[in-house]
Amino acid sequence: MDNTRFFDFESLTSSGEIECACGQKHRTDLKVLAAGKGVIQELPEALKKLNVRRPMIVSGPFSFPAVGVKVCAVLEKADIAYSAFVFERSSEKKLQPNEKAVAEIIGHFDPACDALLCVGSGSVNDVCKTAATELHVPQLTAGSAPSMDGYTSASAALELNNTKTTVSVNAPVGVICDVDLMAQAPMRLLWAGLGDMAAKACSLCEWEMASVVLGEHYCPYTADLVKLSYERSLSGAPHIPERNPDSVQAVIEGLLLSGVCMSYMNSSRPASGLEHYFSHCWEMMAIARGKEYDLHGIYVGIGSVITLHIFKKLRQLRPDRARAEKAAAEFDRDAWEARLRRVFLGTADSFIALEDKLRKNDRDKRMKRVDTILENWDRLVGILEKAPDPEEVEAILRSSGMPTRASEIGLGADDAADAFVCSRDTRDKYLTSSLIWDIGYMDEFEALVKELV
Numbered sequence: 428m429d430n431t432r433f434f435d436f437e438s439l440t441s442s443g444e445i446e447c448a449c450g451q452k453h454r455t456d457l458k459v460l461a462a463g464k465g466v467i468q469e470l471p472e473a474l475k476k477l478n479v480r481r482p483m484i485v486s487g488p489f490s491f492p493a494v495g496v497k498v499c500a501v502l503e504k505a506d507i508a509y510s511a512f513v514f515e516r517s518s519e520k521k522l523q524p525n526e527k528a529v530a531e532i533i534g535h536f537d538p539a540c541d542a543l544l545c546v547g548s549g550s551v552n553d554v555c556k557t558a559a560t561e562l563h564v565p566q567l568t569a570g571s572a573p574s575m576d577g578y579t580s581a582s583a584a585l586e587l588n589n590t591k592t593t594v595s596v597n598a599p600v601g602v603i604c605d606v607d608l609m610a611q612a613p614m615r616l617l618w619a620g621l622g623d624m625a626a627k628a629c630s631l632c633e634w635e636m637a638s639v640v641l642g643e644h645y646c647p648y649t650a651d652l653v654k655l656s657y658e659r660s661l662s663g664a665p666h667i668p669e670r671n672p673d674s675v676q677a678v679i680e681g682l683l684l685s686g687v688c689m690s691y692m693n694s695s696r697p698a699s700g701l702e703h704y705f706s707h708c709w710e711m712m713a714i715a716r717g718k719e720y721d722l723h724g725i726y727v728g729i730g731s732v733i734t735l736h737i738f739k740k741l742r743q744l745r746p747d748r749a750r751a752e753k754a755a756a757e758f759d760r761d762a763w764e765a766r767l768r769r770v771f772l773g774t775a776d777s778f779i780a781l782e783d784k785l786r787k788n789d790r791d792k793r794m795k796r797v798d799t800i801l802e803n804w805d806r807l808v809g810i811l812e813k814a815p816d817p818e819e820v821e822a823i824l825r826s827s828g829m830p831t832r833a834s835e836i837g838l839g840a841d842d843a844a845d846a847f848v849c850s851r852d853t854r855d856k857y858l859t860s861s862l863i864w865d866i867g868y869m870d871e872f873e874a875l876v877k878e879l880v
């Protein structure tokens with residue numbers, strides 16, 4: 428192993444299935460994983476290794492001129508034929524990762540091609556993975572920006588019916604992240620990658636808490652890898668403003684490892700918790716109103732700082748059954764529904780339907796969870812104590828120059844409070860906000876969230 432690298436990526440791609448001590452088998456479909464300076468030159472060799480004869484390049488209007496052109500040059504030099512589809516620059520600022528975008532790729536797919544070669548980041552990557560899965564062709568990715576941890580994951584974040592949804596897809600078989608190219612991405616995209624990685628300080632604790640409260644499967648081995656990916660990425664923060672290649676590489680390596688961890692668990696659980704729901708909710712609030720929204724990772728970074736403050740307050744609490752019982756008795760279904768409608772407008776229907784299916788607000792179910800929480804409170808506090816202090820993480824993010832407060836990106840106290848309170852209703856996932864609701868402390872924490880803007 429090259430000791431300038433923090434992690435032996437070869438071991439991720441060559442180990443096949445891991446028989447884990449957690450009782451599960453973990454696997455990734457990745458066969459090629461390269462992150463480093465000039466590694467785009469390894470693309471022809473990667474295609475050969477993957478038995479791809481003719482790739483179909485799929486790229487976006489910004490990533491194609493930045494990275495796609497270079498990819499084409501490398502392929503041409505190696506005499507590798509290819510086809511290409513580039514999303515047009517639309518009046519909308521960003522590509523919407525929805526059914527329409529997936530259908531566009533499928534509609535333009537050249538049947539002479541035997542793989543998709545995604546050149547891009549975020550949304551292009553999400554729609555490409557979905558299209559490759561539907562087309563039953565393998566996907567390779569040449570990253571354009573270190574902005575999110577989805578490059579190596581087996582899930583895609585899509586916007587279906589104005590709702591942020593995560594769908595299971597095939598993970599790419601190859602990912603190539605050329606640091607020289609990715610370091611030149613817009614600074615906000617570099618910041619977004621750090622924000623997406625700050626999340627892991629929260630998601631790891633929340634995963635473990637969910638295993639205590641709901642008995643969800645928890646894997647210490649994968650959790651350790653996620654922790655490693657978090658530390659690696661954040662170590663790059665101070666020198667991101669000058670686009671230091673070693674720092675950018677550190678961020679990229681953390682992002683890639685985090686994505687592999689999600690593949691291992693077939694779930695976003697290890698890498699995504701309440702902090703991500705601030706992002707999901709702010710995006711959905713904007714989409715419902717036809718407004719622009721910020722980058723996923725920028726929202727997630729801000730959500731991480733808020734969530735770590737929530738953890739800090741939570742570990743000082745001593746919840747009791749009487750308070751939880753009172754909150755359960757006072758629960759007002761109409762007010763709950765009205766708030767979802769005010770916050771998400773028409774999109775609220777799907778969250779109300781989800782509740783009708785899950786019945787997480789039912790009093791008996793709630794009190795059963797409360798009993799488990801109270802019985803295990805010391806254990807839960809012990810888990811929360813593993814999280815770093817919010818001030819520490821905020822200072823690291825700040826060193827990169829990125830925004831860490833909602834008010835810096837035009838969001839107000841009510842936006843933060845709405846996202847916090849409604850987070851637990853948008854998907855079937857037990858969040859820290861779900862636990863706070865269960866024990867009857869929602870108002871206190873809503874007030875805290877408002878103060879943090």
Ligand SMILES: [Zn+2]
Nearest residue numbers: 447449646648
């Ligand atoms: Zn495991």
Ligand SMILES: [Zn+2]
Nearest residue numbers: 575576623727
């Ligand atoms: Zn994320």
